[in-house]
């Protein structure tokens with residue numbers, strides 16, 4: 001059975017594991033870099049990107065996840081996870097993993113819209129996906145190799161660059177696990 005990890009330093013871990021298991025793979029909470037050898041793909045969850053970034057540095061996840069990506073293993077960043085995989089963060093001198101060719105803006109929806117839910121069309125998924133946004137980031141700019149999968153009010157909220165997948169929202173907070181299934185397909189393809 002395919003094993004997919006969820007980076008478990010902070011944030012929405014259990015919900016992602018549920019999504020992975022509902023899609024038919026095994027979900028594993030990842031707390032140490034040694035565990036990365038056991039898994040074929042990883043989800044970096046929502047939470048607080050500055051905190052997760054600090055913990056990633058403390059526990060040596062920056063280099064290890066960069067190597068994981070170099071081996072072509074899929075990585076899915078949701079909300080804070082999207083910020084963590086981005087090459088650039090608007091207004092911040094240093095990004096974190098610097099993997100996906102995009103510039104992201106944190107807390108981009110402003111105070112009055114701190115959290116909301118909507119149904120979004122997503123390229124590659126037939127019917128609209130239920131999306132929960134919580135102090136969500138936006139993708140302001142993408143490089144030529146990045147495929148835009150979804151927009152909300154003309155702003156990019158989901159994208160893919162080869163084995164890297166990013167969503168501004170929380171696909172793990174509803175019963176709609178089709179984005180987890182989409183990621184599982186990416187992991188299966190990377191094995192073929």
Ligand SMILES: NC(=O)CC[C@H](N)C(=O)O
Nearest residue numbers: 046047048049079080135
């Ligand atoms: N729900 C989330 O993951 C919010 C992300 C958070 N606003 C950040 O900048 O890290």
